[in-house]
Each structure stands twice: as C-alpha cells, then as structure tokens.
Amino acid sequence: MTGPIYRQIAEELRRRIESGELPPGSQLPTELELREMFDNASRNTVRDAIRSLVTRGLVVTRAGQGTFVVERMVPFAVTMSTDSVTGLGGGEGVAYMGQARAQRRTPEATLPRVEIQTVSELIGRELRLDPGAQVVSRHQRLRIDGKPWSLQTSFYPMSFVEQGASKLVEAKNIEPGAVKYVGETLNLKQVGYRDQVLARQPNEVESAFFRLPDSGVAVLESMRTAYEAGGKPIRCTVTVWPADRNRLVYNVGAVPEEVLLTVADDQPGSASVSSATGS
Amino acid sequence: MTGPIYRQIAEELRRRIESGELPPGSQLPTELELREMFDNASRNTVRDAIRSLVTRGLVVTRAGQGTFVVERMVPFAVTMSTDSVTGLGGGEGVAYMGQARAQRRTPEATLPRVEIQTVSELIGRELRLDPGAQVVSRHQRLRIDGKPWSLQTSFYPMSFVEQGASKLVEAKNIEPGAVKYVGETLNLKQVGYRDQVLARQPNEVESAFFRLPDSGVAVLESMRTAYEAGGKPIRCTVTVWPADRNRLVYNVGAVPEEVLLTVADDQPGSASVSSATGS
DNA sequence: AACGATTTGTTCGTATGTATC
DNA sequence: TGATACATACGAACAAATCGT
DSSP: OOSOHHHHHHHHHHHHHHTTSSOTTOBOOOHHHHHHHTTTOOHHHHHHHHHHHHHTTSEEEETTTEEEEOOOOOOEEEEEEESSSSOOOSOSOHHHHHHHTOTTSOEEEOOOEEEEEEOOHHHHHHHTOOTTOEEEEEEEEEEETTEEEEEEEEEEEHHHHHTTOGGGGSSSOOTTOHHHHHHHHHTOOEEEEEEEEEEEOOOHHHHHHHTOOSSSOOEEEEEEEEEETTSOEEEEEEEEEEGGGEEEEEEEEOOOHHHHTOOOOSOTTHHHHHHHSOO | OOSOHHHHHHHHHHHHHHTTSSOTTOBOOOHHHHHHHTTTOOHHHHHHHHHHHHHTTSEEEETTTEEEEOOOOOOEEEEEEESSSSOOOSOSOHHHHHHHTOTTSOEEEOOOEEEEEEOOHHHHHHHTOOTTOEEEEEEEEEEETTEEEEEEEEEEEHHHHHTTOGGGGSSSOOTTOHHHHHHHHHTOOEEEEEEEEEEEOOOHHHHHHHTOOSSSOOEEEEEEEEEETTSOEEEEEEEEEEGGGEEEEEEEEOOOHHHHTOOOOSOTTHHHHHHHSOO
C-alpha cells in the first residue's frame, strides 16, 4: 500500500481494534507473531508500529506480559459549576465542589502542604499582585477509592494572613472551608469565579502521582480565580486531573435536575469520530 | 546515573530547555552532534531520547532541517460562558459564542455540511432520543486568520424539521443563529446548557485538519447540550480544538469586566509545575 | 526458592530513503 | 547538484519483567 511499513502495520492493528476484532482488554499478538503476520518485517519495525498505537492511547505494553488493548475506565464527571440547583451564591469551598460531588465513590485528601512563596508571574497576574509579592500556597493530593485522582494547589495573597486569616498558613484542613473562613475573617464575600481550562502533557510529578504511561494520556488543568464583590481576586486554585478518566462538567442556567445527577459512562471521542468521518 | 541511556539524554536536554539554555525556537544539536556529546551513544539511542521529548511536546523535528524547541503560540481564550456582562438569557448562537469573541482575530467558518443520520448512542442519550431515531447533523470547520482552529458538529432531533424548522437541513448558514431560528419556529426558548469538557488524543481527521505533529498534542472536546424551559434538550454541539493553542474560559457569577476582556498570554503548566515541585 | 520460558525493553551497528537548503 | 539532517528499515544481542514449574 502506501506509506512506511510501520504505519501500515499500525493502521491494520488500529482497524482490528476499532472494529472490535481486538476488544478492550485483549492481548495483541506478540512482537514475534506480528513479525510473521506482516511479511517478516523486522522486530523493530513492528515495535515502531506498536509505539504509535501507544502514543495514540489505543494500547498499553507490559514488559514480560504483552501488549493489550486499553480498557477505559468509566470517566468521572467533575461538576465544576451548577447555577440552578445548588445555588452556590457565595460561601462554600468552591475548590472542593467537584470532589464533594463524587458520586458513589469516596474521596480523600492529604493534609495540605503549606508554603509561602514569591508569587509566580502567572499567579501574580491572576491575583493582581505586584511582582515579588508573597503568597500562601496550599497543596493537596486527592484520591478516590484510594486511587490518585487530582492534584490541587490554592494560592492566597500573603496580605490575607497579615490581616488576620492566620489559619491559611497552618498545615491543617480549614474546617468550614477556606473560602468561607477567609470570607468571615476578612469580610470578603465570593460573588463569582473564572475558570480557565486547558490540556497538556503531564510533567514528571504528575506522571508519577497519577501513574500515567510514558505517553498518550494528557492532563486537564483548571485554573480557578475567585472574586469578591469589589471585583478583587480572593484566591486562585490550580487543579490537575488525568484526562483519560475525568471530564469537567459546567452547568449554566437552567439544567434539568435529572441530568445533573447523571453519571457519564460513555467513551470519549465517539461523537466527533462519527461527525468527522467523511471529509 | 540511573535508568536507561536514552532517558538520561532526554533529561539532560529537558533541563537545558527548561533552564532557558535552549530557548524556544532554537535548534538542538544534530543527532550526530548529540552522539558525540553523550559518550558516543548510538544514533538510535539519541533518537529515542529526542522522540520522548517530541511526545512530551517539548521539541519538534523537521526532516532535512533539524530538531527545534517548540515555540508555543499565544493561547487563544475561548469564552464558553459569561453570566454577568453578556447576560445570555436565551437566544443567541451559543455554539458560536466563543468564536464571536475572537479578540483582534478574524474567524471564518466553512458552510455547514448537513447530514441526516441515525443517532449515535452518545448523542441519543444527550438528546433523549430513542435508539434508531434520526438527527440532523450540521458540521463546520472554523479557522482564525486562515489557520485551522476548531471542528464543530451540532445535532438536532429530526422531529424539529418535521415540525417546521426546515432550514436545519439546508447547507447554508442560518442567519439569526440556529438556536434563535429553532426557538422562533418551534416556540422553544433555551434556558440553560450543560458542557462536558474532556481531553484526548486526536483522531486522523483532526490531526490532518489541525496539522498536528505525530504526537504530543491532545485535543480539547466540549459537548454542549442546550435545554429549553420544559427541561427538554434542544440540541447537542460537539466542538474540538487543538489543546496547544486554546483554553476554555468559564465565567460564573460576577467576574470583573476588565478580567473578561483579558487575553491569556502565558505558558500552560507554569502554575502546576511550581506547585508540584518538591514532593 | 530457583529456574527456564516467554515477552517486552534497551542498545548497538548499518544501510538506504527523503526533505531541505 | 551536493551536502546535511532526519526518517525508515533491518539484524543482532543482552537486560529486565513476568509467569509457571
């Protein structure tokens, strides 16, 4: 056919996977078997083909065992906003909102690791602080059913601590919720927030914590900046999830209640695949 | 050190890139030069190291030219929701909202490619249609400044057409906006929507349209389901963007106006990198 | 616990093709 | 046209992980 050999092999395997001939969880032929199947191509050529499937997230390789079609777990729906039902006017721990909605699963968080840092350029712009200003960062690792789920870091202006919100620098959970605590202590009420959502490749720390394979799985990152009534930013929270088992849900305006309780249980990409077919 | 040679080489190169010693756009040493730099490792070993950097999105290779540190373009902020300023109670083309906000850039869309399909399981669940029901799909490709930007497909129940919204099956832009047209024709008013955001590896069509490299760049997908006052879904829109040059912005509640107009111009991952450092 | 068989992972050498300048 | 640089392909050997005996 056309194109390099490793690509032809990869395409053929992809066809068999997507047709269901190689169902999720099943083992691919070994590299030696694939060699024979494809005109005695070199083992390295077969491995190039497999590598391209790994990068696309279609298969995983396990040393000593074989190569397997990925079994996607049920994606977890993280509710990021709900106008109608919850009516979250101001108070509660916005950063924990999604976690609290863990349907039928039990979330747990490590104690926060608290640091006082010179603000980065990025966070400084969000919190509208001068370069060189100090911020409190509170970092947590969250798990669901014991499995790593998200990494989260919240940044507050150090001035909040000086003005009396001293619990911010304690490495303990702030019980009524950090936003509520800051609101009560400093008389600041959260009236809105802005989420910036992006996807990127994981860094080393994230790969290790989430136990991600060498490649193929991106992470979703949300940077949430919360504002008080005067329009001043109160805090900035950066949360990172592995993209293969999470989706972020934003409800805007009136959304039927039964939909709000729905758990997403489909395969990602299905919609666009069908829509994009046939240039 | 520890670990395989190609990993050591990759780590060393990554260090030089992130320290600024190899700034964005600069050329890496050639494979032969890298061979000499790293204890006369095999050229294949050097290539393995570079490949891992490509997969992480740190460098790109160009045949005949060399390997270069990636230059990220300014990420485009796609506004997905604004409660306060725009006050989008119901009408306007929700799916085009983000595009209309193209700051200082000129968006253009292809004419819609219209198809009548049997509904997929995924879309059927969103639109609450029975299996086997028919839907109208309207597919568009959007560009900004002539460069590919997003792929978008909207699905409507075929019953809408039978009830009089005949423009839905015409391969032309619906001028007042499709949602408005449906609303006026069928007396349905959009009162809310639900966005599901995920990230995944691009499929073939997407890779081709967005001209994505073989690996390293994920796509962001948003599936937006719009609801009318009775709680019935009106339409479902799936939009896909390349993740390396877009971020989705959700404004909830009161967000200061000057923030709404801000263009994001930072590097992704900066926030979490600093926060995650030091386990 | 030890061993062998199987399977993927790493590393090397070499040759040739293709893109770019 | 030639030189340079990455892309593809092959063969070979040994390492490391896994599993069953």
